[in-house]
Amino acid sequence: MRTPIVAGNWKMHKTWEEAVQFTNEVKEGVPTVDEVETVVCAPALFLKEMVDLTTDSSLAIGAQTMHEEEQGAFTGEISPVALQNIGVRYVIIGHSERREMFNETDKSVNKKVHAAFKHGLIPIICCGETLSEYENQETKEVVTFQVDAALHGIKREEVKNVVIAYEPIWAIGTGKSSRAKEANETCRTIRTALAQQFGDDVAKQVRLLYGGSVKPDNMKSFMEQDQIDGALVGGASLEADSFLQLVEVAKHGK
Ligand SMILES: O=C(CO)COP(=O)(O)O
Numbered sequence: 462m463r464t465p466i467v468a469g470n471w472k473m474h475k476t477w478e479e480a481v482q483f484t485n486e487v488k489e490g491v492p493t494v495d496e497v498e499t500v501v502c503a504p505a506l507f508l509k510e511m512v513d514l515t516t517d518s519s520l521a522i523g524a525q526t527m528h529e530e531e532q533g534a535f536t537g538e539i540s541p542v543a544l545q546n547i548g549v550r551y552v553i554i555g556h557s558e559r560r561e562m563f564n565e566t567d568k569s570v571n572k573k574v575h576a577a578f579k580h581g582l583i584p585i586i587c588c589g590e591t592l593s594e595y596e597n598q599e600t601k602e603v604v605t606f607q608v609d610a611a612l613h614g615i616k617r618e619e620v621k622n623v624v625i626a627y628e629p630i631w632a633i634g635t636g637k638s639s640r641a642k643e644a645n646e647t648c649r650t651i652r653t654a655l656a657q658q659f660g661d662d663v664a665k666q667v668r669l670l671y672g673g674s675v676k677p678d679n680m681k682s683f684m685e686q687d688q689i690d691g692a693l694v695g696g697a698s699l700e701a702d703s704f705l706q707l708v709e710v711a712k713h714g715k
Contacts, residue, residue, distance in 0.1 A: 463668050465684070465711040466624060466691035468500040468585060469698025470525060470553060470672075480507040481514065486701035488518035490708075497691075497711045500551050501698065502585075505539050512548040523551030523585065526559055529572035531580075541573075541580040552577055553693075555611060556587045557630045567610035574611055578619045585624045585670070585693065586611045588651070592631035600629070600647055605654045612658065620659045621666040625651055626693040632673025634695060641679075644671045645686035652688060677706035684714025 475483070480503055491499040502523035503511055511522045528538035544552060554577065555570035570586065577584040588607035590600045604627060612620055627647055629639050639647075648669040656664035671683045672693035683689050691711055697703045 463666065463690045464495060464498055465714070466498040466500065466668050466670060467704070467708045467711045468502060468523065468551070468553075468624075468626075468670065468691070468693045469704055470502045470556070470693055470695050471504060471699060472525070472558070472695060473504060474699055475504070475507070477507060477510070480504075480511060483699075483701050483704075484511050484514045484520070487704055488515050488520045490701075490705045491518065491520045492708065492712055494519045494521075497708055499704075499708055500585075501704075502551065502553050508544070508549055509547045516548075521550040522548070523553060524549050524582075525553050525556065526563075526565075527552050527554075527573060527576070527582075529569060529576045531576075541576045541582060545580040545582060549582065551583045551585055551624070553626075554584045554586050555607075557589055557628060557633065561630075567607060570607075570611045571613050574615060574623070578615065583622055583624060585626055587626045587628050587672070587693070589628040589630050589633075589673070595629060595631055601650045604647060604651055608651055608654050609658060612655075617659050617663050620655070621663045624668045624670060626670040626672045627651060628672035628693060634674070636674050638674035638676075638679055639671070641671075641682040641686055641689070644683065645688045648686070648688035675707070677703055677710065680707050680710040681714055684711055 500521045554573045559565040590603040668690040670691045670693045675692040675694045
């Protein structure tokens, strides 16, 4: 019922030549958008070129962050208007690295989600607990709070188009992925929180992704879970082969 999504988050990797090479290798190999939605969230510098290279492909291009204001004296920031203008479709909002290192808060995440919808961008909203919160068994409270805060004031008809990525911080880039069953239970908590705020009907439509050390060899275990609709992938999204393998698993994984 929910179309799976495989989204790559390149973070601060690749040169322009490497970005172009990857895009050319992958753009023919991805399935149609009703089978799997495929997204590559690249550094802002490469977005326009990658959008232009993929106009005839199902591969969608996303940004890794953006500012909540449309324009102004915000040196170094990226405007949602400019993203929409060049044809970017998705934007990651509130990645834990942005929260930890670049002062993003639940409040700014919420403003950015509003801005994304205002400018026709699909937000991929990240949530997830730290290692100490995990060890203290606070995961459910943390993700519920983050998701409620991120979606404050967002309309029901918009919420159904939101993508939420559950990324336990201790699993990012560590090679230690969450156990699929456990990640599924956390995603169930997120869906319950969505149902309480926006109703069952909306909650059922929202795509929930798992992120944190997803690789081609563990992707299937996540895709088999009833609450997990895809993955937000860092390291394993950098090589064309491995990205396409993840997509292939998503296509057959349910
Ligand atoms: O942060 C992530 C995706 O946003 C996950 O990164 P890794 O897949 O490299 O663990």
